[in-house]
Amino acid sequence: MDTNNNQQGKFGKWAKTSITARMIIVGILVLVLMIPLSFIESLITERKFRQQEVVGEINQKWGEEVLLYGPILKVPYKVYHTKYVMNTESKKSEKITSSSTKYAYFFPEKLKINSTINPEEKERGIYKTAVYKSKIDINGSFSTPNFSEKDIKNEDILWDKIHLVVQTSNLKGAISLFEIKMNKNQYSLTSKNFKTKKKYRSNVINLNELESNNILETDVPKDKEVLFSMSVEMKGSKQIQFIPIGKDTDVNIKSDWKDANFIGEFLPYNSDKITEDGFNAKWKILDINRPFSQQYFSGIPDLTEFASGVNFLIPVDEYQKSERSAKYGFLVIGLTFLIFFLIQTMSKINMHPFQYLMVGIALTMFYTLLISISEHSSFFKAYIIAGTAVVLLITAYSKSILKTLKFPLFIGISLTALYTFIFVIIQLENYALLVGSIGLFLILAGVMYTSRKIDWENN
Structure with a gap:
């Protein structure tokens, strides 16, 4: 012891x-x-x-981010298929020709987008986020569709069944109808009741496809350019973006929001974009600036990675x-x-x-x-x-x-x-x-x- x-x-x-x-x-x-x-x-x-959960819930109820893709000209055309079938009686093969309809998609020759954003803060408890209301004016023109790439004859193009297509996210936030004016005629765009999921910068964006009925042949850019215009109002959150599908695209976004964060593949070109009263950002994008074509024969491509715009998220660090x-x-x-x-x-x-x-x-x-x-x-x-x-x-x-x-x-x-x-x-x-x-x-x-x-x- x-x-x-x-x-x-x-x-x-x-x-x-x-x-x-x-x-x-x-x-x-x-x-x-x-x-x-x-x-x-x-x-x-x-x-x-x-x-993040609370902010996401607020944004989901108000309206998610806005991504606009369009308008696009959807042109149907005929393709022919030939096959040979053995005639059991004559014991000779016979040539049978059938046709089916396919669609080509043509982007605008000129595309001009002007958007005015009115943001506001939404709060829940100690958390807050930025939401906004936007007015988007879109103008431009379509040139005559060029089918030389596919060697499609003019008589095989269904000029009387051409549609207009717009893809956009956040239809829930739409507070006006989607209507396009071609010459003097107005065409309503309606949802096709399905969503295409586009993966954009690690996020999956649901794009709703809106399509018009057949446009009149007088409004079809068959022999000359045809002007179009549309104006929509949408509620959204997080950010607003546009895909520059025009051969010559001009975008102007202005707002009194003072914490602007410009995002996307292309940045505004004007040096005076940030002011004491907010921002006034301008983009000018030509077809030679982006790596995609003006026409597609195999469906509307996923071009969300080339979107550009403004982020309205409140910096919470x-x-x-x-x-x-x-x-x-x-x-x-x-x-x-x-x-x-x-x-x-x-x-x-x-x-x-x-x-x-x-x-x-x-x-x-x-x-x-x-x-x-x-x-x-x-x-x-x-x-x-x-x-x-x-x-x-x-x-x-x-x-x-x-x-x-x-x-x-x-x-x-x-x-x-x-x-x-x-x-x-x-x-x-x-x-x-x-x-x-x-x-x-x-x-x-x-x-x-x-x-x-x-x-x-x-x-």
């Missing part, structure tokens, strides 16, 4: 006086604190998914910044414990592992405060409030441990500098790695300079 007590006494004395023992204990505590830190990262991810902050949790806890360890070693003040644990828990509380406050305020304000609260708490707690004033003040200043350093890294994008590397180098240099005074052999 005396031997066991003696061994326990030696171990306890070694744990209190040995630098190696303290280093091992502090290291174990850092690893233990990674457990609640991982739960906090999971909480941030969960809140981000919740925000609080969760992303909180995630990035939490990734530095190991660094914050490790460096804070290192500061306490150096102070303890150099001042000969004993600190119990439980006190280290309390400091570590306070550091992890910073991230829960950050995410909860940022949901109701800006990330900057949340960071200031959470950081100030944690720094003051740890400074006050260290004052009760270290008894003097200079060490708690040093800890408070160090934590303030550390949180400021991490905040700067989070805000940076292109220079985050450079600034982070330089900062860590300076921290390492400071630790090396301070630790040179420690007598490692006598501890």
Whole structure:
């Protein structure tokens, strides 16, 4: 019994006086604190998914993104098939010719799109998203369909059965009828009751196909160009885009929305697109600028990857910044414990592992405060409030441990500098790695300079 007590006494004395023992204990505590830190990262991810879920539900009820593809001229033509059948009576093969109807699709010669967007914010609880109402005016012309590629004779083209086709997403958001005016005649477009799924930048967009009845032969571009025009009003969210199918396409989108984000294969050409009152973006796209033809004989192609337009999503980066902050949790806890360890070693003040644990828990509380406050305020304000609260708490707690004033003040200043350093890294994008590397180098240099005074052999 005396031997066991003696061994326990030696171990306890070694744990209190040995630098190696303290280093091992502090290291174990850092690893233990990674457990609640991982739960906090999971909480941030969960809140981000919740925000996306609520925004998606609002957008789905109001109207999803708008993608307009058209108008397109759908021209039927006859193709002939020949086969030989054996006549059982004459014992000779007979030639039988039959015909079927196929369709060719021709894009406009000129296409001009003018869209005015009136956005507004929708809120549900603490989450909000941008939705809009749009007025879209489309004008242009169709030139005479060219069938020379298929060697189709003029008499095999069914000029009296030509249709107009428009593909668009979000018919739910339509607040006006789709009607196209050719010359002086108006043609209504009706849904064909099916959706074609187009994969666009990892998202699947449902495109509804709208088609007119037969257009009059007087409105068919058989011998000359025919002008067309249409005007639609739609509700939508997220973004609005157009596919530049005209041989000469001009697009103009304007709005009083001040956080415009231009997306797609082509960007606006005008340098004055962003103003204090919103934006007025202009695109001019020629057929030589894009890698697709003006006519197709095998169905309407999937050209969603060539769409361009404007994104109206409200920039919500609080969760992303909180995630990035939490990734530095190991660094914050490790460096804070290192500061306490150096102070303890150099001042000969004993600190119990439980006190280290309390400091570590306070550091992890910073991230829960950050995410909860940022949901109701800006990330900057949340960071200031959470950081100030944690720094003051740890400074006050260290004052009760270290008894003097200079060490708690040093800890408070160090934590303030550390949180400021991490905040700067989070805000940076292109220079985050450079600034982070330089900062860590300076921290390492400071630790090396301070630790040179420690007598490692006598501890």
